[in-house]
Amino acid sequence: MFRSFSDKKSPRKSFRLKPPFTRHAISILICAACMLCATLASFLYQHIVPDNHANVALFYILALVIIARWTVGYGYGIACTLFSVIAINYLFTYPYYKLNFTLTGYPITFLLMSGITLILCTMTSHMTIQSEMIAEREKRLAEAEMEKMRANLLRAISHDLRTPLTGIIGNSSLFLESQNDLSSTEQRTIMTNIYEDSNWLLNMVENLLSVTRIQGDSLSINTTEEPVEEVVGEALEKLKKRYPDAAIRVRIPEEFLMIPMDAVLIEQVTINLLENAIVHSGSILPIDFIVEDHPEHVSFIVRDYGKGLSEEKLQNLFETGTYNNSRSSDSRKGMGIGLSICKTIITAHHGTLSGRNHADGAEFCFTLPKAEALASEK
Amino acid sequence: MNKIKVLLIEDDRSISNFITATMDREGYKIMHALNGREGLSLSTSFCPNVILLDLGLPDMDGLDVLQKLRSWSDVPVIIISARTKEQEKVSALDLGADDYITKPFGTGELMARIRTSLRHSHAQAPGHVYKALDLEIDFEKRLIRLRGEEIHLTQIEYQLLTLLAENSGRVLTYSYIMNAIWGPYMDNNNQILRVNMANIRRKLEQNPAQPQYVFTEIGVGYRMRENENGGTV
Numbered sequence: 001m002f003r004s005f006s007d008k009k010s011p012r013k014s015f016r017l018k019p020p021f022t023r024h025a026i027s028i029l030i031c032a033a034c035m036l037c038a039t040l041a042s043f044l045y046q047h048i049v050p051d052n053h054a055n056v057a058l059f060y061i062l063a064l065v066i067i068a069r070w071t072v073g074y075g076y077g078i079a080c081t082l083f084s085v086i087a088i089n090y091l092f093t094y095p096y097y098k099l100n101f102t103l104t105g106y107p108i109t110f111l112l113m114s115g116i117t118l119i120l121c122t123m124t125s126h127m128t129i130q131s132e133m134i135a136e137r138e139k140r141l142a143e144a145e146m147e148k149m150r151a152n153l154l155r156a157i158s159h160d161l162r163t164p165l166t167g168i169i170g171n172s173s174l175f176l177e178s179q180n181d182l183s184s185t186e187q188r189t190i191m192t193n194i195y196e197d198s199n200w201l202l203n204m205v206e207n208l209l210s211v212t213r214i215q216g217d218s219l220s221i222n223t224t225e226e227p228v229e230e231v232v233g234e235a236l237e238k239l240k241k242r243y244p245d246a247a248i249r250v251r252i253p254e255e256f257l258m259i260p261m262d263a264v265l266i267e268q269v270t271i272n273l274l275e276n277a278i279v280h281s282g283s284i285l286p287i288d289f290i291v292e293d294h295p296e297h298v299s300f301i302v303r304d305y306g307k308g309l310s311e312e313k314l315q316n317l318f319e320t321g322t323y324n325n326s327r328s329s330d331s332r333k334g335m336g337i338g339l340s341i342c343k344t345i346i347t348a349h350h351g352t353l354s355g356r357n358h359a360d361g362a363e364f365c366f367t368l369p370k371a372e373a374l375a376s377e378k
Numbered sequence: 379m380n381k382i383k384v385l386l387i388e389d390d391r392s393i394s395n396f397i398t399a400t401m402d403r404e405g406y407k408i409m410h411a412l413n414g415r416e417g418l419s420l421s422t423s424f425c426p427n428v429i430l431l432d433l434g435l436p437d438m439d440g441l442d443v444l445q446k447l448r449s450w451s452d453v454p455v456i457i458i459s460a461r462t463k464e465q466e467k468v469s470a471l472d473l474g475a476d477d478y479i480t481k482p483f484g485t486g487e488l489m490a491r492i493r494t495s496l497r498h499s500h501a502q503a504p505g506h507v508y509k510a511l512d513l514e515i516d517f518e519k520r521l522i523r524l525r526g527e528e529i530h531l532t533q534i535e536y537q538l539l540t541l542l543a544e545n546s547g548r549v550l551t552y553s554y555i556m557n558a559i560w561g562p563y564m565d566n567n568n569q570i571l572r573v574n575m576a577n578i579r580r581k582l583e584q585n586p587a588q589p590q591y592v593f594t595e596i597g598v599g600y601r602m603r604e605n606e607n608g609g610t611v
Contacts, residue, residue, distance in 0.1 A: 231596060233588060252585075
């Protein structure tokens with residue numbers, strides 16, 4: 001469900017009406033311009049080919065068509081029809097420069113012109129209403145999709161939260177009930193389990209909080225320019241607290257790089273990806289974390305040397321709610337939530353996130369655009 | 379025996395339980411206030427050596443309590459705040475808090491913060507030497523040595539590093555540092571600070587992405603590794 005959002009490069013251009021004042025101002029301008037053009041054209045024409053009243057009328061009708069199509073409502077169309085009829089009579093019909101409505105066929109002319117104008121105005125109104133309706137429907141669809149995503153995320157997270165909580169409640173009630181019967185090693189094991197489960201819960205909560213930092217439908221975030229090395233450094237510090245024995249080889253470019261980002265979110269992504277590599281690779285070989293400088297973006301690569309990603313996982317890497325059936329020892333700490341949150345965060349940053357297998361294990365890579373690249377995108 | 383006195387202003391029961399138990403174990407004397415008003419009155423009667431102040435109090439804004447405290451006392455204040463509220467931390471630090479600790483925290487972190495702020499509350503004579511791991515800074519001789527070899531810093535870089543070293547273990551906000559080094563008339567853009575810190579990092583650290591001496595607290599400021607030469611408390 002994230003695909004529909006993340007694969008479009010630019011935000012959907014939605015149909016939006018300009019404010020009423022602007023629309024009316026434009027309408028008046030169009031009326032004035034068209035009537036002026038029609039009148040001038042008719043003068044010119046009369047000079048060249050006198051006595052062809054039909055074409056004079058047609059100049060005005062063309063002007064009226066344009067007005068009906070591009071002005072607001074019926075008012076302008078009717079007003080200009082009236083103006084046209086009077087103009088034709090006064091300027092281009094014998095007796096010239098005099099109003100004379102008694103000539104034969106005149107009422108018919110007026111009726112026909114009015115009819116054309118009215119029908120065209122109606123068509124234009126319908127078109128506008130239709131476009132508004134489509135925009136409304138699109139907006140509602142987008143909101144529904146967002147809601148569905150949130151509901152799925154909440155469901156999946158509740159599932160993931162219950163597991164460590166079960167461990168905590170179970171272990172602590174065991175301790176409370178049988179403290180005197182437990183050896184000190186057993187007591188230590190129980191407490192360690194509670195501690196680890198709690199830390200896992202904390203990580204979940206921090207992931208959840210990350211999602212709330214991303215605003216609503218537009219997936220917008222508040223970014224400031226931050227030094228890449230500082231964000232990476234802090235993320236690694238935090239990770240070290242939870243996995244003090246983890247071996248991570250870090251490489252960053254020589255140059256000082258600053259990128260617009262929400263540092264808390266990008267730290268979350270870094271921690272999620274590194275944690276996945278530590279926990280799910282099934283190997284204690286050092287993990288590579290490489291930052292590369294490119295002309296338009298900076299890429300961050302997490303490479304582990306473990307068992308890699310299964311075909312099944314590769315298919316729906318970033319979807320929530322799909323749980324792989326293979327039960328490994330740490331499967332309860334599902335990879336799913338962390339990755340889909342990473343995807344949301346990176347998408348909100350207008351970056352990319354991908355996962356694949358390399359020769360000796362799994363590799364995840366996310367990119368963040370540089371400030372200049374973002375500016376030119378606008 | 380004169381025990382160190384700690385005042386805890388915290389409304390949550392289970393947090394105050396474990397903090398109180400930890401303080402007792404460390405041999406500190408601890409008093410506990412459940413809200414801002416009680417905290418303020420205890421701070422005058424109990425005369426604590428350090429105050430732990432939770433910003434999420436039920437009756438008053440924690441920052442208010444801090445301001446009132448600071449109007450008549452310089453006692454070290456460590457604020458307890460939530461993780462993503464950087465602006466709150468920065469405001470508290472700029473209002474005079476000495477340091478902060480982020481919920482949830484373990485006892486080790488808590489004790490480290492308390493010890494650091496107690497250390498700094500004693501006036502430091504500038505004739506000190508800063509030493510941590512392989513780094514040595516002699517403030518008197520204005521010499522900086524890394525693994526025995528002298529390293530060269532620019533004037534600004536030297537000022538920055540010594541400011542952090544003199545406050546080692548404590549977090550200094552971007553605005554505090556900008557003010558101290560560049561004066562109060564700089565605009566809000568702290569890019570010049572970030573660039574200078576990056577240069578310092580490249581001179582000191584083996585891997586700038588895994589610093590051992592100067593740590594970044596994103597959104598807040600910088601913190602330098604605790605001086606191993608610090609006096610005992």
